[in-house]
Amino acid sequence: MTVSRRTFLGAALVVAVPVPALAGPAAGAGPAAGLTPNVFVRVDGRGRVVATVPRPDTGQGVRTMAAVLVAEELAVEVEDVTLEQAPGDTATYGSQAVANSTSSRQLATPLRTAAATARCLLIAAAAARWGVPAAACTARGGRVHHPGRRPLAYRDLVADAAALDPATVPVTLTPPERWRLIGRTRAGRSDARDIVTGRARYGAESAPRGSLIAVVARPPWIGAQVAAVDDGAARAVDGVVAVVRLAAPAAGQGGVAVVASSTAAALRGREALTVTWTGGTPAADSRAWLDELEAALPPAGSPVRPGGPGTAFPGAAADGGADPYLRRVYRMPLLAHAPMEPMNATAHVTADAVRVWAPVQDPGGLRTQLARSLALPEARIAVTPTLAGGAFGRRIEPDAVLEAIACSRAAGKPVSVRWTRDDDTRHDSYRPMSVHRLTAALDASGLPLTRTHEVVTWPLTVLPAFANPAVVRASGDHFPYTVPGDVSVALRPAPIRTGFWRAVYAGQFGYAEECFLSEIARHGGHDQVAFRRRLLPAGSRLHAVLDAAAAKAGPAPAGVACHLEYGSAIAVIADADPATRRVRRVTAAVDVGVPIHPSGVIAQVEGAILDAVSTVLGAQITVRDGAVVQSSFRDYAWARIGDCPDIDVIIVGSQAPIGGLGELAYPPAAAAIASALAGPEPVTGMPYGVPVG
Amino acid sequence: MGRFRLQVNGRRQVVDVPGDTPLLWVLREELGLTGPRYGCGVGACGACVSLIDGAAGRPCVRTVEDADGARVTTIEGLSEHGDHPVQRAWVDLDVAQCGYCQPGQIMTVVALLARVPDPSDAQIDEALRDNVCRCGTYPRIRSAVRRAASLVRGAS
Ligand code: FES
Ligand code: FES
Numbered sequence: 012m013t014v015s016r017r018t019f020l021g022a023a024l025v026v027a028v029p030v031p032a033l034a035g036p037a038a039g040a041g042p043a044a045g046l047t048p049n050v051f052v053r054v055d056g057r058g059r060v061v062a063t064v065p066r067p068d069t070g071q072g073v074r075t076m077a078a079v080l081v082a083e084e085l086a087v088e089v090e091d092v093t094l095e096q097a098p099g100d101t102a103t104y105g106s107q108a109v110a111n112s113t114s115s116r117q118l119a120t121p122l123r124t125a126a127a128t129a130r131c132l133l134i135a136a137a138a139a140r141w142g143v144p145a146a147a148c149t150a151r152g153g154r155v156h157h158p159g160r161r162p163l164a165y166r167d168l169v170a171d172a173a174a175l176d177p178a179t180v181p182v183t184l185t186p187p188e189r190w191r192l193i194g195r196t197r198a199g200r201s202d203a204r205d206i207v208t209g210r211a212r213y214g215a216e217s218a219p220r221g222s223l224i225a226v227v228a229r230p231p232w233i234g235a236q237v238a239a240v241d242d243g244a245a246r247a248v249d250g251v252v253a254v255v256r257l258a259a260p261a262a263g264q265g266g267v268a269v270v271a272s273s274t275a276a277a278l279r280g281r282e283a284l285t286v287t288w289t290g291g292t293p294a295a296d297s298r299a300w301l302d303e304l305e306a307a308l309p310p311a312g313s314p315v316r317p318g319g320p321g322t323a324f325p326g327a328a329a330d331g332g333a334d335p336y337l338r339r340v341y342r343m344p345l346l347a348h349a350p351m352e353p354m355n356a357t358a359h360v361t362a363d364a365v366r367v368w369a370p371v372q373d374p375g376g377l378r379t380q381l382a383r384s385l386a387l388p389e390a391r392i393a394v395t396p397t398l399a400g401g402a403f404g405r406r407i408e409p410d411a412v413l414e415a416i417a418c419s420r421a422a423g424k425p426v427s428v429r430w431t432r433d434d435d436t437r438h439d440s441y442r443p444m445s446v447h448r449l450t451a452a453l454d455a456s457g458l459p460l461t462r463t464h465e466v467v468t469w470p471l472t473v474l475p476a477f478a479n480p481a482v483v484r485a486s487g488d489h490f491p492y493t494v495p496g497d498v499s500v501a502l503r504p505a506p507i508r509t510g511f512w513r514a515v516y517a518g519q520f521g522y523a524e525e526c527f528l529s530e531i532a533r534h535g536g537h538d539q540v541a542f543r544r545r546l547l548p549a550g551s552r553l554h555a556v557l558d559a560a561a562a563k564a565g566p567a568p569a570g571v572a573c574h575l576e577y578g579s580a581i582a583v584i585a586d587a588d589p590a591t592r593r594v595r596r597v598t599a600a601v602d603v604g605v606p607i608h609p610s611g612v613i614a615q616v617e618g619a620i621l622d623a624v625s626t627v628l629g630a631q632i633t634v635r636d637g638a639v640v641q642s643s644f645r646d647y648a649w650a651r652i653g654d655c656p657d658i659d660v661i662i663v664g665s666q667a668p669i670g671g672l673g674e675l676a677y678p679p680a681a682a683a684i685a686s687a688l689a690g691p692e693p694v695t696g697m698p699y700g701v702p703v704g
Numbered sequence: 705m706g707r708f709r710l711q712v713n714g715r716r717q718v719v720d721v722p723g724d725t726p727l728l729w730v731l732r733e734e735l736g737l738t739g740p741r742y743g744c745g746v747g748a749c750g751a752c753v754s755l756i757d758g759a760a761g762r763p764c765v766r767t768v769e770d771a772d773g774a775r776v777t778t779i780e781g782l783s784e785h786g787d788h789p790v791q792r793a794w795v796d797l798d799v800a801q802c803g804y805c806q807p808g809q810i811m812t813v814v815a816l817l818a819r820v821p822d823p824s825d826a827q828i829d830e831a832l833r834d835n836v837c838r839c840g841t842y843p844r845i846r847s848a849v850r851r852a853a854s855l856v857r858g859a860s
Contacts, residue, residue: 070839204786206800207786207795207806207807207810273729351749351802351839352804398803399802400805401802401838614844617841618840620840621837621840621842644743644748644749644836653830
């Protein structure tokens with residue numbers, strides 16, 4: 012049976028095409044043909060409910076979310092749903108990108124509709140068999156029930172259901188008041204057992220048997236290129252089978268790959284290489300970069316005047332004629348993604364096909380991109396996304412995949428490229444540095460009348476669209492308060508690779524804005540929560556979350572911040588001891604519309620809070636003499652368990668549609684924590700209290 | 705090349721590899737035990753932690769030569785059905801996000817509870833100090849260690 016894709020993919024997709032009767036890796040498997048109303052869900056001949064998860068799981072929990080939604084609509088339990096991971100295929104699945112916190116917003120309705128369609132067809136089949144109206148039947152526990160009849164199991168109905176014309180069967184979604192699971196389930200993560208037994212398969216574990224292993228000698232300073240290679244000693248290492256020159260950008264970031272029969276041999280081979288490098292910027296220095304950004308700020312003028320140029324500031328006279336305003340400059344560092352599983356990818360290039368297994372954030376987009384760059388039809392390219400040991404924006408990029416393809420082509424075998432932690436830390440696409448100058452005109456009571464936020468930063472080198480200041484501004488500026496003003500963005504050329512990092516530019520903009528607001532409130536002697544309440548527009552979703560967080564955190568909190576983005580709202584309150592630099596407690600209240608998998612919602616907020624603790628206390632990337640200084644978690648000072656505050660996450664219910672979440676908590680958590688740590692001192696950058704850059 | 709003897713998850717193994725090969729690659733690539741994860745290779749993250757002669761060790765920084773004759777337990781050898789109390793606590797409290805660090809966290813906690821059946825918060829933080837979780841599951845790890853400790857006490 013085929014149905015229009017538009018029916019199931021909703022507004023996310025503009026083209027309507029028929030869906031293959033069975034899509035996904037297990038197509039055609041299984042005993043009986045089974046019921047497959049669309050690309051997302053099928054009920055097989057044994058009555059098993061199988062959901063195809065279109066986007067990869069990077070730890071954000073999309074697989075569990077899919078299981079909850081499908082279980083709800085097919086009236087089974089979360090653990091009854093078998094999950095299959097979709098291969099890269101945008102024609103079938105639409106966008107498969109784990110990006111911009113879109114997965115729950117874009118997938119919930121299609122997944123629910125898919126499962127509800129299957130349920131309605133099964134009910135229709137049972138009703139027909141019994142000769143009763145479908146409305147008198149219900150689905151529950153993998154069976155269809157009718158008062159006075161013996162329940163029929165799904166497995167006994169799939170053949171009849173598959174023969175029905177879905178156009179004749181009305182599909183109804185389970186209404187929220189009847190939800191058993193959505194927003195309520197206590198189920199944990201779908202892959203939990205595989206994770207705790209070590210069976211979970213990430214990139215390295217997904218490489219086909221017999222794959223060779225490659226490690227890459229990478230530029231010792233930024234932009235360096237290979238001038239010459241002496242690989243005699245490397246080739247002599249036992250187990251080394253090939254040495255491959257990788258030319259950027261076609262084969263990733265460039266370098267020399269050593270392909271071997273084992274990781275240890277590949278590492279020994281890399282050690283034995285002699286590479287001569289040329290070009291690049293061997294004198295680059297991140298402190299100097301930040302100074303250059305600051306020097307590029309426009310000349311500091313007066314703050315924006317409430318009534319336009321030439322008008323007076325209210326309160327100015329009372330203040331002896333001086334313009335009452337506050338001004339502060341914030342300096343933001345480079346940050347690395349540092350996913351726990353370092354970058355890696357496996358490729359097998361044969362005469363007529365390219366196959367890839369890798370932890371990637373956008374398998375469909377990658378396949379399309381590879382088709383273009385390799386000049387192959389998409390049908391000849393297979394991208395299998397694996398579980399990813401974290402991503403945080405890093406795995407949008409194809410660099411490791413391109414390296415694996417180049418190595419496999421040269422070696423004629425499947426090759427798995429493994430980045431060491433050192434490679435991963437030193438050759439990331441970093442969150443850009445930025446300098447923010449904020450100016451606020453204040454009234455006599457210390458409330459801001461206007462605000463000016465001037466930003467100088469770099470574009471994201473991984474996506475050309477971000478070379479546009481308007482795009483950067485749109486990413487960064489989500490100021491939710493009713494203070495009129497100006498935001499200006501100037502972009503300088505990026506001296507290092509830059510990319511998406513959790514919350515993208517909102518991480519820098521939101522941090523500066525909320526730290527500044529905290530200082531204004533303190534300056535005017537206002538309570539941080541009451542002050543924000545006054546500035547929020549009536550009816551803002553932030554009122555409810557701010558109230559909920561404040562009620563839990565107690566009176567007169569030092570660190571407070573809000574954020575409104577991705578269709579969700581959050582308030583974060585932090586308590587810290589400035590003397591010991593210890594973050595004691597963080598309270599977050601979040602409104603995501605529908606918290607599909609509550610434990611997963613809380614986990615995403617906890618994770619973003621730990622990112623905030625890490626980056627405010629001291630994690631940053633610095634560049635000296637052309638090279639990134641840090642090389643592992645030893646010096647990229649990510650939070651340890653002892654740095655972890657007590658965390659309370661409150662889910663605040665609302666009538667809003669499903670909102671995004673993965674990135675939401677980072678900007679306000681960082682600002683609240685920094686403000687709490689600063690106490691009466693101003694925050695001047697990130698990390699707080701250590702030199703930036 | 706050398707021949708090295710190990711007892712891994714209760715089975716005797718003999719491997720023929722250069723003596724300076726890190727034990728982690730022997731476990732993962734010679735013996736097919738991929739539960740110990742590679743996170744840094746320099747002993748700085750804890751993703752590879754396994755029991756070496758009963759204590760939490762980091763096979764990424766132990767050469768096979770140095771480990772010759774050792775008894776090694778990887779996460780695969782912790783329990784037959786994934787129901788060791790620490791594993792159960794981890795599942796019950798839905799600790800994992802990406803899960804990549806968790807075998808190392810779990811094995812570190814197994815070693816901790818063997819020494820200290822009822823650890824204080826400070827002892828938990830100390831034992832797990834060099835186990836990074838990039839996803840930030842620390843609050844749940846803390847709770848799960850307490851849960852695991854009470855499960856172990858209940859069982860004994
Ligand atoms: S891989 Fe062994 S401690 Fe990081
Ligand atoms: S769960 Fe992802 S690194 Fe710990």
